[in-house]
Amino acid sequence: MASEKARANPRAPQQKRGRERVAALMASASMLFVEKGFEATTMTEIAARAGAAIGTLYLFFPTKEALANAILAENAEALSAELDALQEQAKGLAPAAIADTLFDLLGRFLATHPAYSALLDLPGDEGWRRRMRARRREQIAALFAQAQPPLPAGQAERLAAIVPQLMPIPLALVGEKRLRDGVLEELRLMLARHLQTGGD
Amino acid sequence: MASEKARANPRAPQQKRGRERVAALMASASMLFVEKGFEATTMTEIAARAGAAIGTLYLFFPTKEALANAILAENAEALSAELDALQEQAKGLAPAAIADTLFDLLGRFLATHPAYSALLDLPGDEGWRRRMRARRREQIAALFAQAQPPLPAGQAERLAAIVPQLMPIPLALVGEKRLRDGVLEELRLMLARHLQTGGD
Amino acid sequence: MASEKARANPRAPQQKRGRERVAALMASASMLFVEKGFEATTMTEIAARAGAAIGTLYLFFPTKEALANAILAENAEALSAELDALQEQAKGLAPAAIADTLFDLLGRFLATHPAYSALLDLPGDEGWRRRMRARRREQIAALFAQAQPPLPAGQAERLAAIVPQLMPIPLALVGEKRLRDGVLEELRLMLARHLQTGGD
Amino acid sequence: MASEKARANPRAPQQKRGRERVAALMASASMLFVEKGFEATTMTEIAARAGAAIGTLYLFFPTKEALANAILAENAEALSAELDALQEQAKGLAPAAIADTLFDLLGRFLATHPAYSALLDLPGDEGWRRRMRARRREQIAALFAQAQPPLPAGQAERLAAIVPQLMPIPLALVGEKRLRDGVLEELRLMLARHLQTGGD
DNA sequence: CATGAATGAGTTTTCATTCAT
DNA sequence: GATGAATGAAAACTCATTCAT
Numbered sequence: 125m126a127s128e129k130a131r132a133n134p135r136a137p138q139q140k141r142g143r144e145r146v147a148a149l150m151a152s153a154s155m156l157f158v159e160k161g162f163e164a165t166t167m168t169e170i171a172a173r174a175g176a177a178i179g180t181l182y183l184f185f186p187t188k189e190a191l192a193n194a195i196l197a198e199n200a201e202a203l204s205a206e207l208d209a210l211q212e213q214a215k216g217l218a219p220a221a222i223a224d225t226l227f228d229l230l231g232r233f234l235a236t237h238p239a240y241s242a243l244l245d246l247p248g249d250e251g252w253r254r255r256m257r258a259r260r261r262e263q264i265a266a267l268f269a270q271a272q273p274p275l276p277a278g279q280a281e282r283l284a285a286i287v288p289q290l291m292p293i294p295l296a297l298v299g300e301k302r303l304r305d306g307v308l309e310e311l312r313l314m315l316a317r318h319l320q321t322g323g324d
Numbered sequence: 325m326a327s328e329k330a331r332a333n334p335r336a337p338q339q340k341r342g343r344e345r346v347a348a349l350m351a352s353a354s355m356l357f358v359e360k361g362f363e364a365t366t367m368t369e370i371a372a373r374a375g376a377a378i379g380t381l382y383l384f385f386p387t388k389e390a391l392a393n394a395i396l397a398e399n400a401e402a403l404s405a406e407l408d409a410l411q412e413q414a415k416g417l418a419p420a421a422i423a424d425t426l427f428d429l430l431g432r433f434l435a436t437h438p439a440y441s442a443l444l445d446l447p448g449d450e451g452w453r454r455r456m457r458a459r460r461r462e463q464i465a466a467l468f469a470q471a472q473p474p475l476p477a478g479q480a481e482r483l484a485a486i487v488p489q490l491m492p493i494p495l496a497l498v499g500e501k502r503l504r505d506g507v508l509e510e511l512r513l514m515l516a517r518h519l520q521t522g523g524d
Numbered sequence: 525m526a527s528e529k530a531r532a533n534p535r536a537p538q539q540k541r542g543r544e545r546v547a548a549l550m551a552s553a554s555m556l557f558v559e560k561g562f563e564a565t566t567m568t569e570i571a572a573r574a575g576a577a578i579g580t581l582y583l584f585f586p587t588k589e590a591l592a593n594a595i596l597a598e599n600a601e602a603l604s605a606e607l608d609a610l611q612e613q614a615k616g617l618a619p620a621a622i623a624d625t626l627f628d629l630l631g632r633f634l635a636t637h638p639a640y641s642a643l644l645d646l647p648g649d650e651g652w653r654r655r656m657r658a659r660r661r662e663q664i665a666a667l668f669a670q671a672q673p674p675l676p677a678g679q680a681e682r683l684a685a686i687v688p689q690l691m692p693i694p695l696a697l698v699g700e701k702r703l704r705d706g707v708l709e710e711l712r713l714m715l716a717r718h719l720q721t722g723g724d
Numbered sequence: 725m726a727s728e729k730a731r732a733n734p735r736a737p738q739q740k741r742g743r744e745r746v747a748a749l750m751a752s753a754s755m756l757f758v759e760k761g762f763e764a765t766t767m768t769e770i771a772a773r774a775g776a777a778i779g780t781l782y783l784f785f786p787t788k789e790a791l792a793n794a795i796l797a798e799n800a801e802a803l804s805a806e807l808d809a810l811q812e813q814a815k816g817l818a819p820a821a822i823a824d825t826l827f828d829l830l831g832r833f834l835a836t837h838p839a840y841s842a843l844l845d846l847p848g849d850e851g852w853r854r855r856m857r858a859r860r861r862e863q864i865a866a867l868f869a870q871a872q873p874p875l876p877a878g879q880a881e882r883l884a885a886i887v888p889q890l891m892p893i894p895l896a897l898v899g900e901k902r903l904r905d906g907v908l909e910e911l912r913l914m915l916a917r918h919l920q921t922g923g924d
Numbered sequence: 925c926a927t928g929a930a931t932g933a934g935t936t937t938t939c940a941t942t943c944a945t
Numbered sequence: 946g947a948t949g950a951a952t953g954a955a956a957a958c959t960c961a962t963t964c965a966t
Contacts, residue, residue, distance in 0.1 A: 283510070298450075563764055646761070707886060742929070766956065777930065
């Protein structure tokens, strides 16, 4: 199902105009994927919301799946870069402090890359996505591995599996601002205490 | 969008044979919804896996959406009943003990009702599903509200929003048994500590 | 298209109970054919409105088409009988008087056999229905042929083609009682004058 | 029942090519609706006869009902325009002359718009069609209202209800050219005499 | 690069008809 | 005779994808 074609990168547009086009198309697709889900979103709809013709969309993305993959890849790349940038600062920080910083980073990231979670959790094609999740886990684990005092063996990896899944929880509470903010704080606090207490 | 039709209950079958049919169809649909997602699953496929003809499926469920709704409704009903049964036992328990019991219950529930999360989180139709989530939150909050010592104001509701979203986290780690079990324990521990520490 | 099967008579029921069943089914079908048209009416619906099971309907009518044919045949038979009964009385009547009597007869007939026109005009299968219309025309022509003074050659047949199509005109004006009655009188008057004037 | 969707106008095609496409599709549909009736006609068949793919048909008409409505609307519009054009000429004409002209107009119209009667008389959805018939009646009544000498009160409206229903009578006599022509003349004569005689 | 009309395979849905009870 | 669950062929409708302009 995940053909060669589908994973092909968008034909890198040479002109600035082209690059803007592509960005607009990806943004449009991201919004719609979040609103209605990947399957329920139409290619025509994506093009329309970006103010482009359907043919133009296919000019850059050979397949609907390729489009989703391109968005996910870009998002993952961005996240990866931000996590990398954190590695330096994390050196020697307390576990709770790392968790807190990570929380902020993820919060900001998800706000700017709304389709990320939805696209990463698409049912079906295990494989590529699985590798993406693994990579993310490794980066976060590396972050926690630098904590002072060090975390018990294995906890860094477990936290790396947990923390990115915590962030979407408050985000799901649309339309209940109060509760949502409360939940976010509760999660932050819960994690901090857990890490302060020590890992035995 | 959520039409009358789509919410119509399955034509309650009178005969035992019929009830078995319906159960098989819902089970088949649940499996496929988990495997490939709601949209990617075909009514034909659902019927085929249940060993029934396509017409038979439509005999009981007028719409694909109605089928999903019926499954979700049944699952939610089952969960609600189990949560209700817990109310008694929870009286006077320590917060951490309640959390632990809830963890077990949810773990067992999700194992037996695999489509529940996927169906509850379907994109699109706000409304019915939103109310379902709210009801679940209320029931869980009621559980935590009985804790001794009592939880700080509002924490019961926040926990009620958090805990059911925690359970699917380890479940997502398919094919990594070790990590998965570790993550489950980590979550359990994190929650226990948080509740033991007190809520200020 | 009009298979043997479809033209088969309903398996004549031996018991009185059976005859009532059949009558109820045909009545139910007639109503629905008028309300929603032949194609848009479902066999299930027909059975349901008659308070019978779908299987029972098929016990008497092997096919939906056979059911329609049975109703039409019965209606046509009834009309034919009534027209026959008129032949005697028409002998020697003035043309206008004959037209008037015919008008009354057709009015009463259509009120009691509402599906007749719809079923006779069903698109598709020319042949059987064409013959039915021809037979009706002949009977009515025979009626007019007895008029005193005699009608010009050929007019009896032309009138026979026209008069039965005139009756449904006021009937189409549902919900406008006043206009409807007026139209009926207008038609009657128009026809009378035409016949009084003489046929040159 | 008559949803938004069903009444949606065909996506007005911008190119000449598109307009031709739409015209061909509507013509194909009209033919088939007449031949086999609305319900018995298949969208696939309509597309095929127009030499188009099924998707192309749905490109312009979102629904089979929408297609029928579009054809009917266009036909009604054409008839309305022709009736309007007649208003001028009718001024001061004798009633019988008006009837005669109207007869000609309707005859020509029905020959060019064969699906008109069938679509206007579709069972089911009262409402839109009822209004269409009312409008037609008003236009024809306005025509008769200009007659010199004037018609008795109310007769114009009654004639407006009658005349358009008279025209299809000869048309139903397919395959009997002689009788058909005779019937047409008979009707014309009948109407003329009725109007010459005066309306008391 | 850009466009959007056209395509047709694939889905959902309907319903006449059958048949075991 | 009576029942109604079950069937599956056929129809309506969708949408990713192509291609001539």
